[in-house]
Amino acid sequence: MIIKVQNIKKEYISGRSKNLVLKGVSFEVNRGEKVAIVGPSGSGKTTLLNIIGLLIQPTEGEVYLEGKNVSSLSVKERARMRNKFFGYIFQEFLLVEEDTVFQNIEIPLLYSPHRTTKRKRKEIVREVLEKVGLEVKIKEKVKNLSGGERQRVAIARAIINDPEVILADEPTGLLDVENAEKVMNILEDLVAKGKTLLIVTHNELIAKRCDRIFKISDGHITIT
Numbered sequence: 001m002i003i004k005v006q007n008i009k010k011e012y013i014s015g016r017s018k019n020l021v022l023k024g025v026s027f028e029v030n031r032g033e034k035v036a037i038v039g040p041s042g043s044g045k046t047t048l049l050n051i052i053g054l055l056i057q058p059t060e061g062e063v064y065l066e067g068k069n070v071s072s073l074s075v076k077e078r079a080r081m082r083n084k085f086f087g088y089i090f091q092e093f094l095l096v097e098e099d100t101v102f103q104n105i106e107i108p109l110l111y112s113p114h115r116t117t118k119r120k121r122k123e124i125v126r127e128v129l130e131k132v133g134l135e136v137k138i139k140e141k142v143k144n145l146s147g148g149e150r151q152r153v154a155i156a157r158a159i160i161n162d163p164e165v166i167l168a169d170e171p172t173g174l175l176d177v178e179n180a181e182k183v184m185n186i187l188e189d190l191v192a193k194g195k196t197l198l199i200v201t202h203n204e205l206i207a208k209r210c211d212r213i214f215k216i217s218d219g220h221i222t223i224t
């Protein structure tokens with residue numbers, strides 16, 4: 001088992017109002033699994049993904065990654081996990097529009113503890129761009145790309161450090177059917193090579209392609 005979540009609660013407090021979004025969520029995910037996280041808008045899907053990805057802290061409960069309780073990790077180890085263990089893909093791509101495809105994708109390499117020369121970075125970036133079918137766009141500015149191409153750049157950036165787990169938050173939400181299909185095929189290829197995928201989606205067909213579906217409703221999770 002690669003991820004274990006135990007009795008996670010998350011409460012947001014703004015002013016006097018409290019919002020208990022997750023009311024005690026527990027599950028395990030195995031290595032190489034493809035899991036869909038579904039539920040109505042505002043049910044806490046992104047919140048759950050961000051807790052697993054160490055982007056936010058739960059109010060209560062524990063997250064274990066490869067058997068290690070993450071609350072026992074130092075700040076440095078958490079940062080390393082974020083950079084090396086997870087690849088994050090978001091609906092809005094979160095790319096630097098004015099920069100080139102290469103500049104956007106090399107970012108995680110610049111933050112890696114292993115120094116790389118520009119030549120080496122180019123080689124690695126070319127390799128991941130090949131995986132997402134965008135080698136020819138390496139010098140193009142992101143602002144000149146289509147939505148589908150942007151999402152593939154975002155995927156390339158997410159996988160450049162060869163992460164174990166890919167966390168994808170509505171990665172096909174802004175894409176047409178054809179581009180959504182391309183993105184899903186790339187993600188499924190990664191799973192076929194042993195990566196683990198957690199994908200938040202509103203799309204039933206995408207959810208059905210996964211091994212299991214985690215449905216969040218009223219702060220609780222049902223697994224099918």
Ligand SMILES: Nc1ncnc2c1ncn2[C@@H]1O[C@H](COP(=O)(O)OP(=O)(O)OP(=O)(O)O)[C@@H](O)[C@H]1O
Binds near residue numbers: 045047
């Ligand atoms: N930083 C925050 N501070 C306060 N409330 C928040 C914060 N982040 C999320 N919430 C609230 O928590 C609830 C769950 O939000 P979350 O984004 O996890 O839902 P979601 O299921 O991903 O929704 P959607 O499908 O619309 O993206 C919502 O009511 C949201 O307003």
